[in-house]
Amino acid sequence: MAQDLKSPTSARPDIHETKPRPLRHPSWWIGGAALSLFVVLFIRLLVTNENLHWDIVAQYLFSPEILAGLGRTLLLTFVAMIIGLAIGVVLAIMRLSKNPVFQTASWAWIWFFRGVPPLVQLIFWYNLALLIPTVSIGVPFGPELWSASMNSLITPFSAAVLGLALTESAYAAEMIRAGIQAINVGQTEAAATLGMTRSQTLRRIVLPQALKIVIPPIGNDTISMLKFTSLVSVLALPDLLYSAQMIYSRTYQTIPLLIVATIWYLVLSTILTLIEHYIEHRLNDGRPLELSLILSSLFRIKFGAPRTEVSK
Amino acid sequence: MSTTMPLLNVERLSKSFGTHQVLNKIDMSVKLGDVTCIVGPSGSGKSTLLRCLNYLEVPDSGVVFLDGDPVGMRWHGNTLRQMSFNELAAQRQRMGMVFQSFNLFPHKTALENIVEAPIIVQRRKKSEAVAEGMALLDKVGLRERAHYYPRQLSGGQQQRVAIARSLAMKPAVMLFDEPTSALDPELVGEVLAVMRQLAEDGMTMVVVTHEMSFARDVADHLIFMDGGVIVEAGPPKDVLSNPQHTRTKAFLARLL
Numbered sequence: 001m002a003q004d005l006k007s008p009t010s011a012r013p014d015i016h017e018t019k020p021r022p023l024r025h026p027s028w029w030i031g032g033a034a035l036s037l038f039v040v041l042f043i044r045l046l047v048t049n050e051n052l053h054w055d056i057v058a059q060y061l062f063s064p065e066i067l068a069g070l071g072r073t074l075l076l077t078f079v080a081m082i083i084g085l086a087i088g089v090v091l092a093i094m095r096l097s098k099n100p101v102f103q104t105a106s107w108a109w110i111w112f113f114r115g116v117p118p119l120v121q122l123i124f125w126y127n128l129a130l131l132i133p134t135v136s137i138g139v140p141f142g143p144e145l146w147s148a149s150m151n152s153l154i155t156p157f158s159a160a161v162l163g164l165a166l167t168e169s170a171y172a173a174e175m176i177r178a179g180i181q182a183i184n185v186g187q188t189e190a191a192a193t194l195g196m197t198r199s200q201t202l203r204r205i206v207l208p209q210a211l212k213i214v215i216p217p218i219g220n221d222t223i224s225m226l227k228f229t230s231l232v233s234v235l236a237l238p239d240l241l242y243s244a245q246m247i248y249s250r251t252y253q254t255i256p257l258l259i260v261a262t263i264w265y266l267v268l269s270t271i272l273t274l275i276e277h278y279i280e281h282r283l284n285d286g287r288p289l290e291l292s293l294i295l296s297s298l299f300r301i302k303f304g305a306p307r308t309e310v311s312k
Numbered sequence: 313m314s315t316t317m318p319l320l321n322v323e324r325l326s327k328s329f330g331t332h333q334v335l336n337k338i339d340m341s342v343k344l345g346d347v348t349c350i351v352g353p354s355g356s357g358k359s360t361l362l363r364c365l366n367y368l369e370v371p372d373s374g375v376v377f378l379d380g381d382p383v384g385m386r387w388h389g390n391t392l393r394q395m396s397f398n399e400l401a402a403q404r405q406r407m408g409m410v411f412q413s414f415n416l417f418p419h420k421t422a423l424e425n426i427v428e429a430p431i432i433v434q435r436r437k438k439s440e441a442v443a444e445g446m447a448l449l450d451k452v453g454l455r456e457r458a459h460y461y462p463r464q465l466s467g468g469q470q471q472r473v474a475i476a477r478s479l480a481m482k483p484a485v486m487l488f489d490e491p492t493s494a495l496d497p498e499l500v501g502e503v504l505a506v507m508r509q510l511a512e513d514g515m516t517m518v519v520v521t522h523e524m525s526f527a528r529d530v531a532d533h534l535i536f537m538d539g540g541v542i543v544e545a546g547p548p549k550d551v552l553s554n555p556q557h558t559r560t561k562a563f564l565a566r567l568l
């Protein structure tokens with residue numbers, strides 16, 4: 001380069017014409033080659049290993065039993081997320097209220113449901129009838145309006161929804177609280193000077209802004225929830241995983257059916273990620289997103305910009 | 313309302329933060345249609361006074377009367393009790409406020425910022441609120457920016473939208489807390505021009521400002537504050553050209 005500068009301008013290549021070429025370190029080549037080799041070996045294993053039985057994978061991938069399980073997994077994910085988020089919003093507002101009773105109750109709830117593993121909760125809720133045999137709604141110390149035995153209320157599905165939604169509510173509450181706290185006090189003050197009440201300010205000004213901050217973590221939680229739902233197989237609830245397990249307990253095709261489940265979990269989490277990025281993008285600048293952008297954002301890994309030099 | 317009774321009346325207003333007394337028995341009054349400018353060194357309590365006027369800051373003692381009604385409080389026999397937040401919200405509709413940092417709602421366009429409170433708080437018809445909102449945008453010279461988001465607007469434009477947003481509630485008085493202090497020098501003029509126009513239209517205004525030329529030209533009444541008290545007050549020409557107190561003289565000398 002230094003020579004270039006000394007030589008007459010006519011001898012120097014026109015730097016405005018040339019495109020900077022990325023500078024690659026030897027490790028870029030060596031590391032890349034080694035990794036590529038591993039990838040090839042891995043793919044070869046996937047293709048040639050007899051025990052994988054791709055024919056059986058293909059046979060069961062769209063079987064009615066698996067698809068029904070898939071539907072239950074999706075339903076469980078969304079019902080648990082929606083209930084969890086709804087409780088989370090209430091908990092977050094309680095946590096930020098000036099009333100110490102609300103604050104403490106919310107704190108205790110979050111402390112409990114964040115601390116107890118979801119698997120323990122699932123089993124606990126499923127066996128709730130052992131603790132409380134009947135539930136009734138009525139005037140306290142007065143007439144009973146409605147009652148039912150706990151055994152008829154707690155099905156594997158309702159136990160699963162309870163366990164998953166309550167765990168989610170604790171995490172959602174903390175996320176939403178942080179989102180609300182991130183909103184500048186100037187926003188609430190501006191709303192107050194316009195004569196808005198506290199609930200109008202919360203609904204119209206604070207929550208919409210907080211929600212936007214909270215969208216990415218909610219997306220992450222939804223994907224985690226999708227995977228957490230596989231815990232419900234302990235309740236013999238035929239979700240995606242348990243459906244696969246039921247099939248391989250009959251056919252002994254354990255690995256191929258686990259692969260079927262894996263494929264579906266990957267497909268669903270990919271779709272959820274795409275939806276999340278789409279929403280996030282829409283919130284950021286309001287305009288619709290091109291597919292290519294969503295796809296590239298799926299693998300949003302950013303390396304530092306490569307160093308460049310002017311090539312001759 | 314009789315012309316002799318002031319629109320705003322402040323009686324022995326005091327406020328401390330911890331042990332620091334920020335306002336010390338302030339008395340002042342603002343007549344209908346008057347522009348009052350408050351000047352003074354940093355930390356003298358100007359913002360705190362303004363925020364006590366609409367109860368954003370709760371005074372330790374003293375009362376602000378708006379058109380005869382105590383702000384943030386209501387009579388209980390012969391004593392005053394704090395009112396509920398919803399009652400206070402209703403009262404605040406009569407006092408607009410413009411902040412140094414604009415505080416526009418970032419998730420709403422300029423027009424949406426303006427029509428939000430009329431629709432949500434005053435339950436006005438949407439078409440009506442939008443028509444009035446557009447008229448207000450016209451007034452502040454931003455009709456063609458109606459559908460821009462705050463981040464797509466310059467500071468001066470944002471502050472003009474903020475003024476229009478307050479005006480949309482048809483307040484009896486407008487409070488301004490250093491409305492041009494966050495702006496680049498070349499954007500100050502457009503905001504002051506809107507405020508001058510507002511004063512000419514007869515709006516009652518209380519303006520905390522460092523813009524001495526605005527205070528001299530527009531104010532009917534100038535208040536100089538220092539250390540939580542009103543040191544000197546009167547017509548701006550008198551206070552600015554013939555200050556009586558050494559503290560006023562020192563403050564003005566530093567500005568020139």
Ligand SMILES: Nc1ncnc2c1ncn2[C@@H]1O[C@H](COP(=O)(O)OP(=O)(O)OP(=O)(O)O)[C@@H](O)[C@H]1O
Pocket residue numbers: 329334352353354355356357358359360361
């Ligand atoms: N929320 C608060 N908590 C504690 N102290 C405060 C609070 N708000 C204001 N103060 C203090 O009260 C004093 C007066 O503040 P204020 O903002 O009213 O001054 P100001 O005259 O508006 O000054 P400036 O010209 O810098 O805006 C300052 O010393 C400030 O530090």
Ligand SMILES: [Mg+2]
Pocket residue numbers: 358359360489490
């Ligand atoms: Mg101030």
